[in-house]
Amino acid sequence: MSTLLSREEFTAALNAIGERQYHDLHPFHKLLHGGELGKGQIQAWALNRFYYQVSIPRKDLTIMARMDDPALRRVWMQRVLDHDGLRQDGQPDESKVGGIERWLRLTDGLGLDRDYVRSLEGILPATRYAVDAYVHFVRDHSLLEAVASSLTELFAPAIHRERIAGFERYYAFANDSTLSYFRKRLDEAPRDVDFGLTYVLENARTGEQQQACIRALRFKTELLWAQLDALHHAYVTPGLIPPGAFVPDDRTPTRYSR
Ligand SMILES: O=C(O)c1cc(C(=O)O)c2c(n1)C(=O)C(=O)c1cc(C(=O)O)[nH]c1-2
Secondary structure: OOOOOOHHHHHHHHHHHHHHHOHHHOHHHHHHHOOOOOHHHHHHHHHHHHHHHHHHHHHHHHHHOOOOOHHHHHHHHHHHHHHHOOOOOOOOOHHHOOHHHHHHHHHHHOOOOHHHHHHOOOOOHHHHHHHHHHHHHHHHOOHHHHHHHHHHHHOHHHHHHHHHHHHHHHEOOOOHHHHHHHHHHHHHHHHHHHHHHHHHHHHOOOHHHHHHHHHHHHHHHHHHHHHHHHHHHHHOOOOOOOOOOOOOOOOOOOOOEO
16 A cells, blocks of 8 residues: 655655656766767767657557547647647748657758658667657556656756757757757646646545556656667767667767857
């Protein structure tokens, strides 16, 4: 029997996971945000991360398929639209551009071919396993755990701010187009997470349910961490790129600085 935590204790337990093991602490992110990486290494990060980007709407639609309440689905739908964007007829409206397209603007700015990025051919095996594990998790666990697993977004605005500042400061590719994904997320993520956190706090009514939510959030931080471990292993040290994965033209470890 797990004891039922108060609302404050439960919130603190969720936040503690972020403080201890969110991927802002990962050495690869420290290098990326600190201006220490070369162009090829940043390309590898953006290319791999594209698989996360395209999988987020699939993950959210998988969650929605499990929701019985139309009111809940209406709210959750916004997450899918944020990434997929809204249809544009006539005069293009920048606010309707979705996250996937914005991520492609980043990979464009890094000199990667869009068709190659979209093909997903160059991603690391571990990226595929880790990202797929997220989609499978929300399919195979309770709706409450699925919502709890999205709560890493509590910690995402801080990492996006750090990334924008680091990119602007250190890297030649940083501009309005390549940073637009991260700037947009600064508005979207707090709204999502307000809803998600309220849902989890109200629906985890037993100590067991609270512990299941904590485990779900921990699982999510681990799958984010695993993606960066794989990038570090392939593109930083020891530099073992798996067969078939992206090989940068620019393999010099010199900083891709301004
Ligand atoms: O750049 C990041 O570090 C980061 C992390 C996360 C996250 O914590 O899962 C998300 C995002 N970005 C993000 O941009 C995003 O749209 C997003 C959606 C979700 C989710 O779990 O539904 N996480 C994240």
